[in-house]
Amino acid sequence: MVSRVIPVDPFDLVVFGGTGDLARRKILPALFRRFCAGQMEQGARIVGAARTEMDDAAYRFFVREAIGEFDAAHARDQENLAAFLNIVHYVTLDARGNTGWKALAGLISPNRVKAFYFSVGPSLFGDLAERLYEFGMADGQARIVVEKPFGRDLSSAKALNATLSKHFDESQIYRIDHYLGKETVQNLMAVRFGNMLFEPLWNSQYVDHIQITVAETVGVAGREEYYDRSGAMRDMLQNHLMQLLCLIAMEPPAKFEPDAVRDEKLKVIRALDPVEGHDIVRGQYGADEDKPSYLEHVGDPYSTTESFVAIKARISNWRWAGTPFYLRTGKRLKARTSEIAVVFKDAPHSIFGAEAGRHRNILTIVLQPNEGIELGVTIKEPGPGGMRLIDVPLDMSFAEALGPDAEHVPDAYERLIMDVIRGNQTLFMRCDEVEAAWAWTDPVIASWEKRGDRPLVYDSGSSGPVEALALMHRDGRRWREIRK
Numbered sequence: 001m002v003s004r005v006i007p008v009d010p011f012d013l014v015v016f017g018g019t020g021d022l023a024r025r026k027i028l029p030a031l032f033r034r035f036c037a038g039q040m041e042q043g044a045r046i047v048g049a050a051r052t053e054m055d056d057a058a059y060r061f062f063v064r065e066a067i068g069e070f071d072a073a074h075a076r077d078q079e080n081l082a083a084f085l086n087i088v089h090y091v092t093l094d095a096r097g098n099t100g101w102k103a104l105a106g107l108i109s110p111n112r113v114k115a116f117y118f119s120v121g122p123s124l125f126g127d128l129a130e131r132l133y134e135f136g137m138a139d140g141q142a143r144i145v146v147e148k149p150f151g152r153d154l155s156s157a158k159a160l161n162a163t164l165s166k167h168f169d170e171s172q173i174y175r176i177d178h179y180l181g182k183e184t185v186q187n188l189m190a191v192r193f194g195n196m197l198f199e200p201l202w203n204s205q206y207v208d209h210i211q212i213t214v215a216e217t218v219g220v221a222g223r224e225e226y227y228d229r230s231g232a233m234r235d236m237l238q239n240h241l242m243q244l245l246c247l248i249a250m251e252p253p254a255k256f257e258p259d260a261v262r263d264e265k266l267k268v269i270r271a272l273d274p275v276e277g278h279d280i281v282r283g284q285y286g287a288d289e290d291k292p293s294y295l296e297h298v299g300d301p302y303s304t305t306e307s308f309v310a311i312k313a314r315i316s317n318w319r320w321a322g323t324p325f326y327l328r329t330g331k332r333l334k335a336r337t338s339e340i341a342v343v344f345k346d347a348p349h350s351i352f353g354a355e356a357g358r359h360r361n362i363l364t365i366v367l368q369p370n371e372g373i374e375l376g377v378t379i380k381e382p383g384p385g386g387m388r389l390i391d392v393p394l395d396m397s398f399a400e401a402l403g404p405d406a407e408h409v410p411d412a413y414e415r416l417i418m419d420v421i422r423g424n425q426t427l428f429m430r431c432d433e434v435e436a437a438w439a440w441t442d443p444v445i446a447s448w449e450k451r452g453d454r455p456l457v458y459d460s461g462s463s464g465p466v467e468a469l470a471l472m473h474r475d476g477r478r479w480r481e482i483r484k
């Protein structure tokens, strides 16, 4: 099975913040992999732009180092690497002043797709948009790509949307949520809408509850300042987990097209009930033997920012009324794993008697680390001795099912950047979606701020505060184990 690569038309891609962390770790290696895959036609150009003074040669060296560090396997392909570096350029530029803008405008071709990746803090978004306009680069072929955080509440998100929309149409604004670019996340839509098997059961009549877990082992080192102003709710739940929730819960769109998909996601967000105080648990990781606690990390013993949050959400619509959605995410947990579990209801009557035990079908969609989909089914335990039932997984690990092809599953940034060039906004957030998401999370955050709640301390390497377990226990349910 060989995946098809369709080359995109020649383009100019400018990475503002071209010397920053995201560019080094994700954007540049992703571009190189797409180059190696043969997706860039002759004439494609990548321009790094930042304040640091350097020329093309120095930037090429920087790019080579970044690729070597973050994608050693591809970096070994010296021939492709040399060819790739040839299409890389650099402009020293000041977002708030005039330095470098004429040079950038001179480098960009007027008659083709040009994408401007704002890989900088949101405080510079407005300046960059303004300068692009002033220097004649905000034409109909221009696209801007903006990274999160997209605001820190509804009013700042609205202000940001208003700033960007001064010079760019909504169809030119690509708000990245890299979770939407993950292979399994898209597979979730394929599984739901490409099979007859699941959709008839995909509602509160058959689904007991849904769990979404995004667990990380890392702490906040290196991003203390940003993180302490955000916390797990703003950093992860308001965007990544919310997007997963939307894709799981949305009605089938008529077509897999940007507005059709985004309209359905928006309806889900708007149907979310307000969250009650007792349906939220916030936590902060404590110290480990050799690793500092959250408070030590951020250097503020009084910080009330959460590094863990668990929430019970309810969607008030015909499909989901009565089926709770439990969401949790946190840093410094037991393992790095992201999964969605759709837990079906018990069979209405057990013909095998109480001794057969309680069995449930669970559809688990694993986003990482071992991407795949698993369906738990109940079967008879082999052997004599009566009808004893066991649950076994019908496992579709992509690595096994797809063989060598699975190794080449593009990472989220590869797919998303190419979608920008192709002009496909399906996997990007529309302004009303972002605003609706803040409109739901704002009162939740305001309520704990008003009460002055302190997050509960949890052990590093655990599953989060025990109170998060209780959030489900009191409903007679339990979280799935955070598996390695």
Ligand code: BG6
Pocket: 178, 216, 235, 236, 338
């Ligand atoms: C980012 C968050 O958006 O996603 C980080 O800001 C988080 O705090 C990261 O670590 C997780 O992404 P992934 O792809 O590693 O699950």
